[in-house]
Amino acid sequence: MTTMTQLKQRSLLGLKDLSKEEIEAILDRAAYWEQHSSKVHNVMQGKFAANMFFENSTRTRFSFEVAEKRLGAEVLNFSAAVSSVQKGESIYDTVRTLESMGIDVGIIRLKPIGVLAELATKIQVPLINAGDGNNEHPTQALLDLYTMRKHFGNLNGLTVSIIGDVLHSRVARSNLWALRKFGAKVQFCSPGNLKAPELDVPYVTMDEALKADVVMMLRVQLERHESGMLNSAEAYREQFGLTVERASKLGEHAIIMHPAPINRGVEIDDELVEHPQSRIFPQMANGVPIRMAVIERALS
Incomplete structure (x- = not known):
């Protein structure tokens, strides 16, 4: 199995092309994490997760961050408003820069449609769609x-x-x-x-x-x-x-x-x-175990 095929299987770019069985597996794994009373687990210890938000977000970004920290991952938060994107750096160059620094997974939210799918063909770490334009929010x-x-x-x-x-x-x-x-x-x-x-x-x-x-x-x-x-x-x-x-x-x-x-x-x-x-509000709470399952899938 090629590296790009493996990355595609671990990434989550959308649900349109994801099978029912794959979706069900994520829901079942989220149920597993929800049942665990312990807030922090070390299953992702030593892994680096980068939250790259090129569009404003509160709930989604914090939900991902809580999920990452509950899994024991090291979390890097990127905000376009205080980054070199304001100086004209492209989205690709920003993501590529973080990849070169050794991140293990990238969570990305951006406005332009189609950019995320293109990034996924060039970046050598799994990517998770945190919302791209009016395309998908898996x-x-x-x-x-x-x-x-x-x-x-x-x-x-x-x-x-x-x-x-x-x-x-x-x-x-x-x-x-x-x-x-x-x-x-x-x-x-x-x-x-x-x-x-x-x-x-x-x-x-x-x-x-x-x-x-x-x-x-x-x-x-x-x-x-x-x-x-x-x-x-x-x-x-x-x-x-x-x-x-x-x-x-x-x-x-x-x-x-x-x-x-x-x-x-x-x-x-x-x-x-x-x-x-x-x-x-239960929806918001359910976002944490769901994102734990998605991040675990990306890093496993």
């Missing part, structure tokens, strides 16, 4: 699947409504690719100018979306309001927000999800964030 979808599986026991047959700005959402895409492999039905609900016509997914009304087993609200990218793609935050809430009134129509078994960060009072009312049917 670890977010994995923790979403893990959250659903914990609640329902099985993903097969679930109906999942993803509501909001699908056009610019990497979360929607990764969830779509993964959920379909497990026999779940995915449907979108979105303003007309924020749909993704290239994705073969049915769009439903808000009333129909609320009948699902899982109602996943996407973050409203308020900068779209400045560019004219959204009329206003208030108008969005009225038409596509999960209000208290709308939430009262959810089935008793249904759960509310959100990848965060949350715009309270826009895509979801404040009172619903920690509602008994909400799994928003």
Whole structure:
């Protein structure tokens, strides 16, 4: 087996081309790590993990860092805002520089689509996608699947409504690719100018979306309001927000999800964030064992 083939198998660039069996193995390993009460393990002692974020992040970056430290890895945090990228250094040169210094795995978030896939053909360490443009966000979808599986026991047959700005959402895409492999039905609900016509997914009304087993609200990218793609935050809430009134129509078994960060009072009312049917904060907690499993897979 060639080195590049091995790297590809250990890297996690997306879920579209990952098999159901591979995804299931990651979910099972995450369950293993979640059951361990000890916070720190030395399975990755002596390994160096570099978090390379060329785009702002709070939850994903901290979640990866906690996962790395729980595995006993040495952690290097890179921020584009205080790096030579500001002096004109290319993303490739930055990643290549860290590789030459001896990192064992790179976790990367960036805006341009396609750059990560190209990097993976040139860099000799496994790479993990922490979000690239509106392409994929695989670890977010994995923790979403893990959250659903914990609640329902099985993903097969679930109906999942993803509501909001699908056009610019990497979360929607990764969830779509993964959920379909497990026999779940995915449907979108979105303003007309924020749909993704290239994705073969049915769009439903808000009333129909609320009948699902899982109602996943996407973050409203308020900068779209400045560019004219959204009329206003208030108008969005009225038409596509999960209000208290709308939430009262959810089935008793249904759960509310959100990848965060949350715009309270826009895509979801404040009172619903920690509602008994909400799994928003458990989602965040589940991100740590999921990322432990993904990092372990990359370094094993």
